[in-house]
Amino acid sequence: MSSPVKPLNSDGRLDWDVVVIGSGHAGSCAAHAAVDAGVPGPRVLVLDKCPPEWVGGNGYFTAGAHRTTHGGLHDLLPLVSNVSPELVPKIDVPPYTSSQFSDDIFRMGEGRNAEGLVKTVVEGSRDAVQWLKDRVGVDFTLSFNRQAYVVDGVQRFWGGMALSTRDGGKGLIRAHRNALERANVQTWFESRAIELIQEDGRITGVVVEKDGKTVVVRAKAVVLAAGGFEASREEREKHLGKAWSEARVRGTPYNTGDGIRMAAAAGARLQGDFAGCHSTCWDASAAPDQGSRELSNQYTKSGYPLGIMVNANGERFVDEGVDFRNYTYAVYGRAILNEPRGYAFQIFDQKGVKWLREEEYGDGVIEKIWAEDIEQLADEMRPCGLIHRLRFQRTVREYNEAVHNEQEKHPERVWDPTVKDGISTGDGLSVRKSNWALSLEEGPFLAVKVSCGITFTFGGVAIDPATAAVLSEDGKSIEGLFATGEMVGGLFYGNYPGGSGLTAGAVFGRHAGREAARIVEKLSAAVELADNS
Structure with missing residues (x-):
């Protein structure tokens, strides 16, 4: 890159192991997962172009609903904090199976959904919510206020969904921020990623605008979690139609398609329903x-x-x-x-x-x-x-x-x-x-x-469902580049089952963080071998 490197940290360090672009739910999951897989917290950097008071992306604006497979009330009780023993006999939560979850996604998408993405989300959903509780400290509740009606004295849940988070998206993002702070993961706010650095076919960093300067942030792996293009009137008109310029933005004003554009410029294949949205x-x-x-x-x-x-x-x-x-x-x-x-x-x-x-x-x-x-x-x-x-x-x-x-x-x-x-x-x-x-x-x-x-857009980048690695036009993984959250294209078409967005962000965020850590381990081993030779 022609732009000079201008150190921002007191120690002059601009190299990181993993850089996550986006401070929302999906990006936070990726950062946690990278730390879980062995990357030291101080070697993980979260970038977001928003100011600190807008942390959390669209996840902050949700009700915190997570759709997951489960075996009924007995399976969910260990997850939640708002059910007393006396209340248990007065709750009816029907089991929600893998086939029901899959069928709902395909039914909403009229069968156009990418099978591998759907399978990965459904099969990973229960483990993901357990991980969010145990690892991140998310306070799950049964969603009496949104997903149940009292009929004959019993709280009867309906629509295949029962889990939410205490204080909704605000509580969800608060849990993420607390966990990232405990792990010493740094976040740079008001830091807009503008270009991915690609060398010999591998992503090696990102160009960032911060404090009026253009800086190069080196990384062994980059995770894109920057959301869709729903907050951009121009992009909405381009992909959804002219009338969409009048839609009201439900969440963050900072999801304007930057991540999708950067990925495409780096050779990523775009896929999914670019004319569809939530x-x-x-x-x-x-x-x-x-x-x-x-x-x-x-x-x-x-x-x-x-x-x-x-x-x-x-x-x-x-x-x-x-x-x-x-x-x-x-x-x-x-x-x-x-x-x-x-x-x-x-x-x-x-x-x-x-x-x-x-x-x-x-x-x-x-x-x-x-x-x-x-x-x-x-x-x-x-x-x-x-x-x-x-x-x-x-x-x-x-x-x-x-x-x-x-x-x-x-x-x-x-x-x-x-x-x-x-x-x-x-x-x-x-x-x-x-x-x-x-x-x-x-x-x-x-x-x-x-x-x-408008909540979020459905079109995005193609990923390998097993690794969350971003795929190129020829279907191969772009080494060092991963994506999660609303940036993933092909999962939803036309419509979606409520609560499945946050779950998908957690599932693919975990995959992205783990696989990014493997890249770090491989490259670190190569450097150590070279130093010892």
Whole structure:
């Protein structure tokens, strides 16, 4: 490189064993794994272009949900800290098998997912969450507040997911930072990686912009964990379409595709769904270009299966009950964005309101529109963007009629939010509701305005599932270069099962860290041999 080396440390050292680009969940897992595999903590460097107050990438903004295979409640109890012996008989957590996990990923991706990546994530999921608890100190909990409803006095979990972390993503990243500090792993903030250094086909470092200088950081192995391109309006427009410039960024504003561009410049093969992303129902009043470090995931509005969603014209446009929220929320943001004016309203009556999650719909979290009847609700929604009040009233009336007609046909069906209960509108409407179809008749009525919040993009770099090594265009591993987290392409297409992103980051992060340590060991042995010869 032509840029001169300008030492940043007091001892003038710029060489490291392992450099991890990205301070989020996946990158942190890679750093821990490298230390576990024998790399001294002070020889591992984490780089992030964000300032210290933005540490943690998108992981910070999550609910901390981890999807994993398990054998039921007895298998999860050793992992969690929020279940007393007295509570155990009042909890129902069905087992979640490897085949169920795999089937869910392939079903969401319509079979396009890379089989090797899926197999690795599924088979490594249970061990990964155990490692996060034992090694990193992550405080796992059963997610009563998001993944269970009390039915007949029992907390019944649904949708194939039960684990979260105490204090959500904030608690997850806090555990990572504490563990990295204990291991003496250094982090450079406000340090933007701009180019990978490649010599004789091997990655030997990275060029970094820091403190107004361009410096060369040498490394025996580099792990890319810099996220997708979801925070870049230009990249969203390029890959997802022009409308995506209006999507609201749910998490960090620093995931702008730098890692993908650097990898491609070094010869990495790009793969996966570059036109796909995780996007959800998001508070329409949230900031457009970054998430809130305080409210973080509370801006999510995932209660739509308990009511209906209508667009600005007052018309329904999705089947709110086609599947559990875990399998629909990551695509309904796109559906909202494609509707007139790019926003929608969630509508509930008192039957639905009582089941809404306090952390998402509580006072002070969301702007609420209340009314005693549907006509008044339509009037109250007009200043907030409802265009056709009479069409909205007709939508609600026709929906209620369809619900009642189906109830008369199937009086044996019982409404139950923990199973696909078959309580539907039937096929008489242009858009049916397949499950949990409650009529909207018991006031006061609630409307909540929602938009599209983009979480992460699905396209990325190709990796070897067994090692997390980045692959070149000819399918060979680029020596010394690994990737994990949102940068991995080919795992998700179109949609994904909730909670599988953090799990994948941990699984591939562990692989990346371990394999990076093997590179360090091999190169260190070669140097020692040369010195002794």
